[in-house]
Amino acid sequence: MQDITYPGLYEEADLTSNKQQRMYLNLIKAEYAFLVLSALFSLWSPAYRWYYCAYALAFAAPLTLLLIRAFQKPEQGWYQARALAESIKTTTWKYMMRAEPFPGDQRDQESRANYRNHLRAILSSNRHIGQRFDGGAAEREQVTIEMEAIRDAPLATRLKVYVERRVDEQRSWYAKKAATNRRWAVRAVVVCSALYAAAALVVGVRIAVPTWQFAHPEPLIVAATALVGWMQIKKFNELSASYGLTAHEIGIIKSRSTHEMTEEEFAEFVDDAELAFSREHTQWIARQTE
Numbered sequence: 001m002q003d004i005t006y007p008g009l010y011e012e013a014d015l016t017s018n019k020q021q022r023m024y025l026n027l028i029k030a031e032y033a034f035l036v037l038s039a040l041f042s043l044w045s046p047a048y049r050w051y052y053c054a055y056a057l058a059f060a061a062p063l064t065l066l067l068i069r070a071f072q073k074p075e076q077g078w079y080q081a082r083a084l085a086e087s088i089k090t091t092t093w094k095y096m097m098r099a100e101p102f103p104g105d106q107r108d109q110e111s112r113a114n115y116r117n118h119l120r121a122i123l124s125s126n127r128h129i130g131q132r133f134d135g136g137a138a139e140r141e142q143v144t145i146e147m148e149a150i151r152d153a154p155l156a157t158r159l160k161v162y163v164e165r166r167v168d169e170q171r172s173w174y175a176k177k178a179a180t181n182r183r184w185a186v187r188a189v190v191v192c193s194a195l196y197a198a199a200a201l202v203v204g205v206r207i208a209v210p211t212w213q214f215a216h217p218e219p220l221i222v223a224a225t226a227l228v229g230w231m232q233i234k235k236f237n238e239l240s241a242s243y244g245l246t247a248h249e250i251g252i253i254k255s256r257s258t259h260e261m262t263e264e265e266f267a268e269f270v271d272d273a274e275l276a277f278s279r280e281h282t283q284w285i286a287r288q289t290e
Contacts, residue, residue: 004150004165006092008140009119013085016132020077027065027074028233032226034061039219080129084122086281090274091118093166096150097158098263099270112143155263163257167273171250174280178243185236188227195224239284246280 038058044051069075095102095115104111119142150161199217206215253273261269 003146005141005144005146007088007119007142007144007147009123009142010085010088010092011140012133012136013081013088013129015136016129016134017078017081017085019134020074020081020132023072024069024074024078025233027069028230031062031065031069032230034058034065035226036219036223038062039222042218043214043216077129077132080126081132083281084126084129086278087122088119090278091115091122092147093162094270094274096147097162097266097270098151099267099274103263103267115143155261155266159257159261159266162270162273163254167250167254167257170277171247171254174243174247174250178240178247181234181236181240181243184234185231185240188231188236192224192227192231195220195227199224242280242283246276249276 038055041051041055041058094100095111098104098111101118102111102115150158153161199220202215202217202220205212206217209215250273253269253276256269256272
């Protein structure tokens with residue numbers, strides 16, 4: 001089956017979302033790393049000026065990273081670009097499947113014009129995200145040959161394409177993400193518990209051997225606190241449960257595709273599936289901005 005080339009606007013929004021996501025998460029990782037480093041500096045008190053200069057820089061670095069996050073707001077760029085990309089993707093699939101609001105036979109000019117107007121409206125309502133685009137996909141077509149070829153196909157072919165390339169792929173993505181988040185939740189709890197236990201052990205050693213200069217639990221406590229913060233940001237358990245439920249919902253929706261459908265029934269099937277995808281994405285945005 002041929003690959004599906006999405007509109008250039010989708011590619012631009014998708015690239016921007018991924019870029020802003022990496023920037024946001026990497027800034028937080030670096031900030032936490034410098035905080036742990038600062039705690040490690042507190043273990044020693046050598047009589048070297050360069051040591052205390054490095055110590056001060058270890059505090060200045062997370063402050064700088066915090067200010068970058070505060071002013072550039074990459075998390076907003078991530079959420080906004082992802083919302084734009086998913087809106088375009090949903091609209092594109094409805095167009096290819098001849099679902100509302102793009103019914104019609106094959107290359108119906110009115111439906112094609114309606115699709116272009118929808119893209120224009122989506123872009124107009126999301127112009128604020130345009131300043132984060134780098135123009136990497138600006139020259140790509142908005143109505144691609146692959147899109148038109150799928151729209152031209154008979155109902156049976158469009159049903160097969162939609163189930164395999166949209167429903168199955170979405171279901172697989174949610175199922176994999178649910179499993180991945182579940183694994184990371186367990187790992188994070190294990191590591192955090194180990195850090196707490198190690199900190200308690202260090203305190204015990206400090207009681208037993210008060211003169212041991214390395215009996216300081218502060219770096220372990222800071223590392224555990226950073227990990228707890230990371231767990232709150234990533235929401236592993238919450239996403240695992242939500243993605244798992246969405247995967248089951250998609251499975252229920254897919255079961256309808258085993259029955260023979262008319263064009264009207266297929267359009268309703270597509271609407272229901274896209275509504276499920278959109279609902280989960282909307283809930284994801286709400287969780288991230290809480």
